[in-house]
Amino acid sequence: MPLHHWPNPRVPWRSFHNHWIVRIVEQLNGVLPPGFRARPTELIVGIEPDVLLLQEADRPGAQPAANQPELAGATFTVTLPPPAELPMVGVYSAYDTSRLVAIIELISPGNKDRAEAVQAFVEKVVFLLQDGVHVMTVDIISLPRMPIRQALLIRLGLNEQALGRDRLWVSSYCALPGEDPRAHLTVREWAYDFAVGDPLPTPPLFLRADQLRVMVDLEASYQATLQAGRYEPA
Template sequence: MPLRDHFCSPIKDRHAWSELHSMWPAMIVRHLFDILPAGYVCAPSVHFGKLFEIDVSTFELDERAGIGPVTGAGDGGVATVAPPEPTLTLETDLSEQDEFEVRVYDAERGRTLVAAIEIVSPANKDRPENRRAFVAKVAALLQKDVCVSVVDLVTIRQFNLYADLLELIGGTDPQLGPDPPHLYSVTIRSRKRTEQRSLLDLWYYPMALGQILPTLPIWLDADRRVMLPLEPSYEETCRLLHMA
């Protein structure tokens, strides 16, 4: 069956989007185990970001707090130096990021991470700082020669994180056009060249509601890859969760 809209009625009325996002990585792992060559393993990783507050007590630097003027050793006391005042104080929200992903490791090289499949959540796209954090994570993985696939089926946030990543690294993709679609899949791998700038190979697949999900190349090293069809694991997840 084709791609459904998990963020609007009627599916939204019966199932939370997080049900699909939580279970789909495990189904992808099941399918990867059938196609990964010997020496490679994979595992799902799911983490819900959350807002958090740190309870910090505020102390006034005055005589009632027991802090007097600076005294020297000649006074028989210990010298106390007040900390410098900050040059700037900002109010911000340092929330954790949602992570719905599958990680592929080379077990013969000490469980080295070689590929990651990232399933985008609404929280990854809802604010500029979250979008920057997501693309920064992808860029950091690429710097470590980790093949990264991004799957974005979030319909309620009209942003394209692949376009944001290209902007970060100073690249463009003519397929995106002036108004990049917000549903897509992409695989990116980095290839280092001796004494030259690295090359990025990209496989971009726009997606649409009502259409079959694409098959992604997952690169395990410079010359070895497997082809991962997203449709079977997606359909299996929807079937087990009774999503029509």
């Protein structure tokens, strides 16, 4: 089934959004290597990602897999300064010593309905990347058309790379901090664009700076959400 227009007059976005988060978490927990786990929305130091990827503090995590899917070259590589304060996130909570290693953000209409909202979202992503947290952003919202990815590229010091007026996108960012946390770090992006009527991509979600990753089948979780929730978008 192809991607629908969102927001959709027959399906409340918040309901679908929350249901999709759960399906993505379930899918990830079925493929994550030992030492990692996914959790749904949680408020952390004023930031509320949709999906959190955690690494248990007392376990080193999986070794790099020899049979990981090959990736095409990164869309871009850029260098960022560290945040003003380190660490920003670090430990997940006082009751769970797992560390936040990655997040997934499902962009909502409210993230792109005005310039201030776009800028707030961009700053959140940059702040997380500066702290060494890998980020995936998923935009299936065809209206409004505020260009979040273009704004993010400009914030990262790159020339705006237009995807086309009707293109939607998924971007996966891998943060590569150096040995010295006070030094600059490198960010690489893998971007996938598509349109209403297309299947969703299966992008990588990075778990470590050595590019240990899992592939996120967004199309499968999208279809599972429609079926489980009996959603019938126009």
